[in-house]
Amino acid sequence: MIICKSAAEIEKLRRCGKLVRDLLEEAREQVRPGVTTLELEAFVERRLKQAGAKPAFKGYRGYPCCLCASVNEQIVHGIPSDRRLNEGDIVSLDLGVIIDGYYGDAALTVPVGAISEPLKRLLRVTEESLYLAIDQVRLGNRLGDVSSAVEEYVVRNGFSVVREFVGHGIGRQLHEEPQIPNFGSPGYGPVLKEGMVFAIEPMVNVGSPAMRVLDDRWTAVTVDGACSAHFEHMVAVTRNGPDVLTRL
Numbered sequence: 001m002i003i004c005k006s007a008a009e010i011e012k013l014r015r016c017g018k019l020v021r022d023l024l025e026e027a028r029e030q031v032r033p034g035v036t037t038l039e040l041e042a043f044v045e046r047r048l049k050q051a052g053a054k055p056a057f058k059g060y061r062g063y064p065c066c067l068c069a070s071v072n073e074q075i076v077h078g079i080p081s082d083r084r085l086n087e088g089d090i091v092s093l094d095l096g097v098i099i100d101g102y103y104g105d106a107a108l109t110v111p112v113g114a115i116s117e118p119l120k121r122l123l124r125v126t127e128e129s130l131y132l133a134i135d136q137v138r139l140g141n142r143l144g145d146v147s148s149a150v151e152e153y154v155v156r157n158g159f160s161v162v163r164e165f166v167g168h169g170i171g172r173q174l175h176e177e178p179q180i181p182n183f184g185s186p187g188y189g190p191v192l193k194e195g196m197v198f199a200i201e202p203m204v205n206v207g208s209p210a211m212r213v214l215d216d217r218w219t220a221v222t223v224d225g226a227c228s229a230h231f232e233h234m235v236a237v238t239r240n241g242p243d244v245l246t247r248l
């Protein structure tokens with residue numbers, strides 16, 4: 001069952017969305033060559049405490065940290081470590097928060113110093129595919145319209161979408177129905193109704209879409225070793241079109 005939220009609940013989720021977005025922006029400013037992903041984790045953990053919010057990921061199925069920090073060929077769920085970021089790397093930062101029993105979840109991929117033109121294009125295409133999906137979050141559309149918007153744009157630009165991980169409904173739980181794949185067919189799937197709230201999160205690879213999980217049981221990496229990017233927003237279905245709850 002896809003839960004439709006009241007206007008009051010959407011305002012609670014907007015608060016979560018704003019916090020997660022603000023903290024990701026602050027974390028983005030900490031990214032530079034020489035910084036470790038564990039330093040980013042420590043920064044985010046401190047800022048979460050100061051804000052009086054709880055981390056959504058720490059302890060979720062045993063995940064050890066507040067932040068996921070996935071570097072280069074790491075797709076998602078990179079565990080913060082003493083790995084130092086190098087000039088030319090990209091790092092995907094994914095953060096979840098809980099305020100008052102409601103969840104916020106967002107992600108973005110950040111360049112470390114100057115990056116190559118192909119990587120700039122990967123970041124641009126991945127973020128644009130998310131915005132095209134968001135534009136499909138309209139009353140009467142179907143979930144397949146959202147999913148296919150990502151796939152169509154990514155494939156047209158010569159990249160590939162990861163199929164093993166999906167976006168999700170979000171509310172009083174981090175993961176609610178429905179699952180939101182980054183591929184699909186227009187005109188298929190559940191009809192979008194007022195008050196549905198989605199976390200849409202394209203994961204886009206430069207090369208093959210194939211992925212595997214490292215021995216740490218979390219870090220998902222590309223099989224071919226090529227780079228991957230990840231952007232995520234929370235979006236509510238309203239009478240007036242998509243309402244992005246993680247907008248700056």
Ligand code: MF3
Binds near residue numbers: 056058068094232
């Ligand atoms: N944004 C991801 C998701 O929605 C991050 C989950 S990390 C985990 O699934 F540790 F919580 F699993």
Ligand code: CO
Binds near residue numbers: 201232
């Ligand atoms: Co998510």
